[in-house]
Amino acid sequence: MVGLMLVATGRYNGMVYGDFNKRLYRGIIEYQQSLGAAPTGILTADQTASLSREGGQYFAVLGMKKLEMPLGAGTVFVPLALAPYPQRTERGVAYEAGDRAVSVDLSTYPPGEVVFHALYARLSKTSNRRQVTYKVLRDDFFVVSGTLDGRNYYTKYLLDRGFASGFTFAWDARMLPSGDRIAVLMSNSFFPAFASGSASVAEAEPAQPTTSPPPEPQRPASGEGISTGSGFFVTSDGLMVTNNHVVEKCTSITVGGSSPAVVAARDVGNDLALIRTSFPGTAAALRSTSIGLGDVVYALGYPFAGTLDNGLNITNGLVSSLSGIQNDSRYVQITAAVQPGNSGGPLVDEFGNVAGVVSARLDDLNMLKTSGMLPQNVNFAIRSDFVMSFLRANSVESTGVQNNAKLAASDIARAAKSFTAQIVCVEAP
Numbered sequence: 001m002v003g004l005m006l007v008a009t010g011r012y013n014g015m016v017y018g019d020f021n022k023r024l025y026r027g028i029i030e031y032q033q034s035l036g037a038a039p040t041g042i043l044t045a046d047q048t049a050s051l052s053r054e055g056g057q058y059f060a061v062l063g064m065k066k067l068e069m070p071l072g073a074g075t076v077f078v079p080l081a082l083a084p085y086p087q088r089t090e091r092g093v094a095y096e097a098g099d100r101a102v103s104v105d106l107s108t109y110p111p112g113e114v115v116f117h118a119l120y121a122r123l124s125k126t127s128n129r130r131q132v133t134y135k136v137l138r139d140d141f142f143v144v145s146g147t148l149d150g151r152n153y154y155t156k157y158l159l160d161r162g163f164a165s166g167f168t169f170a171w172d173a174r175m176l177p178s179g180d181r182i183a184v185l186m187s188n189s190f191f192p193a194f195a196s197g198s199a200s201v202a203e204a205e206p207a208q209p210t211t212s213p214p215p216e217p218q219r220p221a222s223g224e225g226i227s228t229g230s231g232f233f234v235t236s237d238g239l240m241v242t243n244n245h246v247v248e249k250c251t252s253i254t255v256g257g258s259s260p261a262v263v264a265a266r267d268v269g270n271d272l273a274l275i276r277t278s279f280p281g282t283a284a285a286l287r288s289t290s291i292g293l294g295d296v297v298y299a300l301g302y303p304f305a306g307t308l309d310n311g312l313n314i315t316n317g318l319v320s321s322l323s324g325i326q327n328d329s330r331y332v333q334i335t336a337a338v339q340p341g342n343s344g345g346p347l348v349d350e351f352g353n354v355a356g357v358v359s360a361r362l363d364d365l366n367m368l369k370t371s372g373m374l375p376q377n378v379n380f381a382i383r384s385d386f387v388m389s390f391l392r393a394n395s396v397e398s399t400g401v402q403n404n405a406k407l408a409a410s411d412i413a414r415a416a417k418s419f420t421a422q423i424v425c426v427e428a429p
Helices: 001-009 022-032 045-063 116-123 181-187 198-205 364-371 385-394 409-416
Strands: 064-068 075-079 085-088 092-096 102-111 130-137 142-147 151-160 163-171 226-233 239-242 249-256 261-269 274-276 296-301 311-322 331-334 347-351 354-362 379-383 420-427
Touching: 001 045, 022 045, 045 064, 075 102, 075 181, 075 379, 085 347, 085 385, 085 420, 102 130, 116 130, 116 142, 116 151, 142 331, 151 181, 226 296, 239 385, 239 420, 249 274, 261 385, 296 354, 296 379, 296 409, 296 420, 331 354, 347 409, 354 385, 379 385
Parallel strands: none
Antiparallel strands: 064 075, 085 092, 092 102, 102 163, 130 142, 142 151, 151 163, 226 239, 226 420, 239 274, 249 261, 249 420, 261 274, 296 311, 296 347, 311 331, 331 379, 347 354, 354 379
């Protein structure tokens, strides 16, 4: 457990076999020095607890979850916060990020289907696409790493009772400089199904941080039995994206004041929904690259329906953080004001492209009770790459055309009016 937490905190780069060695000793020394403690090489109970909390926080940021390998041939921890979208493959399942900068492939060959050494030879062969920088082969496992199609990758396969089971973790090093550390974490958590120690894999999962979680985002509604939100068109034939929480309890949905709509697809975990309507609209352009810290953004939608006018509302602000509550990488934090009714509306960049889906704001009352202060401009939006992955998973191709020239706020508002609409949800009494 100590070794795994040293890997998670970046102080040990290798396999943890349970034996005390010089590298593990150096990692402990380095950790003690980071705490300002005497470098004895022997962790105290308090230092062990502190290391577990720090490592656990890193696991939580990555969204590390123990998954079963295809055909039940083992278990491995997968960073689902980095690669949340699963897709079936010929040999198992692959997970990818919305922008495809990170991917994880889990594959299993049943007994007799592949020769283990031949599989190693194929996966370690250099080509125009693949450059191999490290490889090792043993009777019951092999590891290959290098670059593939411009991304770094790490592949590990185990052979156990005839099953050849393995994972490939691939990442864009420019966007994920800690990819090597994550690969080593996955390697240390990868166990075959029949190994004598596999029953204790769950014990290696780090405890979640014990600090009090921040308040849940407020998901406002207006009016008894009726709630409103916002959404935006992604195709010219009437498909819109909004938050799942905007439409999850609806018995009927209307868009733009009169057009009926139905839910075509949901992603409950990422709070996204696709609705189909006959309401005419122009497809928004989805931003293909990640929004940057400090970038100017605009939140558009229809807040406070029935209190304010029912016209489109626009507020501007900055991207103040590249993660949401508890470092959730699906979200960005923005200073643009968000009010009840904004949920599901587009977050637009300076070029008029949709960079995210406005999702939530911190609950003012809970924050006042928790910290004694009212939050100022702490709002969240789901990143556009997660929206694109959601659309791909449902075989939807956005038809909006990206703009590469900066626009004035008035031009952004004018353009957004053509692809943003109010959603009215009637709920069961």
